[in-house]
Amino acid sequence: MARLFAFFVLVIIVLAAMYTFKFSKDFGAHSEKANVEENLTTFDFQDWHEFTAPNNAFKVLMPSLPQHATENIKDKNTGESRKYEMYFSEKADGSIFMISVIGFSAPLIKGEKEVFLRTMMNDAIESNPNNKLLKVESGKYKEYDSLDYSLENTETHIDTKTFFVNDTLYALTRLVKMQNHNAKEFDFFINSFDLSSGNTKSTQGKTTK
Numbered sequence: 001m002a003r004l005f006a007f008f009v010l011v012i013i014v015l016a017a018m019y020t021f022k023f024s025k026d027f028g029a030h031s032e033k034a035n036v037e038e039n040l041t042t043f044d045f046q047d048w049h050e051f052t053a054p055n056n057a058f059k060v061l062m063p064s065l066p067q068h069a070t071e072n073i074k075d076k077n078t079g080e081s082r083k084y085e086m087y088f089s090e091k092a093d094g095s096i097f098m099i100s101v102i103g104f105s106a107p108l109i110k111g112e113k114e115v116f117l118r119t120m121m122n123d124a125i126e127s128n129p130n131n132k133l134l135k136v137e138s139g140k141y142k143e144y145d146s147l148d149y150s151l152e153n154t155e156t157h158i159d160t161k162t163f164f165v166n167d168t169l170y171a172l173t174r175l176v177k178m179q180n181h182n183a184k185e186f187d188f189f190i191n192s193f194d195l196s197s198g199n200t201k202s203t204q205g206k207t208t209k
Helices: 006-026 032-040 110-126 183-192
Strands: 049-052 058-062 067-074 081-090 096-104 132-141 144-152 156-165 168-177
Touching (some): 110 144
Antiparallel strands (some): 081 096, 096 168, 132 144
């Protein structure tokens, strides 16, 4: 199932390339410790914007009002249609926060969902030969099975949390210059994410296909 999430991976590559170009001249100016200490005082969470998805499926806090991209893709082998949506927001320091939503037209069983989450992670890793997998962890996001992972390449740190809600896959991602990486900021982002009540009716355990 290689490249099942080509749209997601393409956006990751484009944003990472823009990010690298924009900030390549800044590296080496300060020590990592100094940058982390400085950025802890400049998160300015009180200035983040609450954003509600156009279909009211979720709301979240982001550092700026996000840009939106969408595409419908049909699987060449199965004929199944999938809707890909991206919402991405950029901070003044260039950190990028992104919500990816992939809607499947056919119901999925639990085993398939686990495979899709792993495939999405593997495609993201393989998108850059310099990517190194730092952490991967299965867990729970609210009542939903989740997969969390962190990547680094020569200049960028990437954190992602993925999970399914019924037959919709969500990925919450942050791309940040390695010198500015701090887990508290990503935690704030994902903890601000809230699904609408009409979108949380769990179908876990269904085996229909």
